[in-house]
Amino acid sequence: MRKVIYPRVGGVDSIQIVDVEDPVPGPGQASVRVHRAGINFADLMMRQGLYGSNPDFPFTPGYEASGEIIEIGDGVGGFRPGDRVLAMTGFGGYSERVVLDTGRLVPLPDSVSFDQAAAMPVTYGTSYHMLVHLGNLTRGETVLIHHAAGGVGTAVAQICKAMGASLVIGTASSPKRDFVNSLGMHFVDRESEDFVNICKELTGGKGVHHAIDPVGGGHLMRSYQSLRRGGKLYYFGASAAVKGERRSRLAALKMWASTPKFDPLRMMNSNRAVFGVHMGLLDDDSIFKGHLEALSSMLLKGDIAPIIDSVWRFEKVADAQLHIHERKNRGKVLLDFSPN
Ligand SMILES: NC(=O)c1ccc[n+]([C@@H]2O[C@H](COP(=O)([O-])OP(=O)(O)OC[C@H]3O[C@@H](n4cnc5c(N)ncnc54)[C@H](OP(=O)(O)O)[C@@H]3O)[C@@H](O)[C@H]2O)c1
Incomplete structure (x- = not known):
């Protein structure tokens, strides 16, 4: 079978596809023929050596895949x-087979x-974890999201x-204005507009x-x-490092040096919370499984439906990742590993 590997830190031209023996399932395991694998921004950061929690090089990225048991x-x-x-x-989802x-x-x-299955776990699981599990998002509340047109x-x-939020303010680059508005968000141009002021203006001066x-x-x-006072901030990525x-x-x-140190006294006095979120380092698998169950019932009811930007044959994985680096994606990018 073939799989993608990152041999070392590098640009997209460092990515390789290698032929290896088919993996054999041991006791309690299954071998899955992969049809789709999700690409996440974290995969791009890992390739650049900017992610703390990936395996040593060489390794195969890929948090999520869908396919059939063989x-x-x-x-x-x-x-x-x-x-x-x-x-x-x-890890290892960018493969024709996984065990x-x-x-x-x-x-x-x-x-x-x-497509839907491979597009959901990381993006929806993380969003659900922040807003519903940690944030107790309640009908009528207001939300600010950056990279609004992307997977998350x-x-x-x-x-x-x-969940009945009354306002979602979404920042992205200017070509994505219509797309972001079409999803029911209030678009903010991340380069030319001040999102802090806009959040205040649209919430009667209070904030989100x-x-x-x-x-x-x-x-x-x-x-x-x-x-606003009583608001919650979720810190879950470092795209400024890319x-x-x-x-x-x-x-x-620059990203590390400019990362703020929050003052607990000021947080207490304004009743604001800051959550750090890294889904890959959650100790308790049952939390994520619970999120997936809730999300699959939302999917089956038609409350959510993943937006797929594009599906690329895995031999084109470098182009697929470049597409994200160039900020062209609107929704999730997938790799196609299905047998020809
Ligand atoms: N902690 C966790 O567990 C966790 C889980 C999932 C995702 N995340 C984080 O959430 C963010 C979104 O992830 P995603 O997979 O859904 O990706 P994504 O939003 O689809 O990523 C691509 C988009 O990000 C924007 N962007 C901002 N800075 C960029 C840069 N330096 N280079 C390229 N694009 C940049 C671009 O859109 P615009 O510029 O038009 O906005 C681009 O189209 C990432 O920072 C990721 O690391 C964290």
Whole structure:
């Protein structure tokens, strides 16, 4: 079988596709023929050596994949060859086949496509974790989200709508204005408009209830300033450390150096909270599984529906990642590993 590897820190031209022996499932495991694998922004940061929690190089990225079981190991109950599944791979999803403990597989109803399944876990799981699990998002509340047109951004827009948020303010680059507005968000041009002022203006001077910041650095304090008293800030990414498809040590350094230190006394006096969120480092798997269950029932009811920007054959993985670096995606980008 073939799989994608990152041999070392590099630009998209460093990505390789290698042929390896087919993996064999051990006891309690299943082998899944992958049809779709999700690309996440974190994969791009890992390739640049800017992510703290990836395996040593060389490794195969890919948190999430969908496909069908082709073989099971001894002692497996509840799954059999031919079953369609979502695979929570952790790493290694950019592969024609993955072998996993069956505890990391979720059966897929016939009505859920491989595209939908691979597009959901990281983006929707993270959004749900922040807004619903940590934030207790309540009908009528207001939300600020950055990268509003991306994978997480589009998931946040849909979850907010389903939960009855009264206003979602979404920042993105200017070509995405119509797309962001079409999702029911109030578009803010992240380059030419001041989102802090706009958050205040649109909420009668108070600020938003929830601010979701995947940018980091000095931007994080501006998201905090967009909050009302009693508001909640979620810090869950560091896109300010990325500048183009090659690693920029300067951008990374600037991001770390400008990251604010929050003062607990001031937080107490304004009743504001700051959450740090890293879904890959949640200790308790049952939390994420609970989110997936809630999200799958929202999907089956039609409350949410992943927006797929594009699906690329895995041989074109470098172009697919470049597409995200160039900020062209509107929704989720997937890799196609299905047999030709
Ligand atoms: N902590 C966690 O557990 C967790 C989980 C999921 C995602 N995240 C974070 O959430 C953010 C969104 O993730 P995603 O996978 O949904 O990605 P995404 O939003 O689809 O990422 C691509 C978009 O990000 C924007 N962007 C901002 N800075 C950028 C840069 N330096 N280079 C390229 N694009 C940049 C671009 O849109 P515009 O410029 O038009 O806005 C681009 O289209 C990322 O920072 C990611 O690391 C964290």
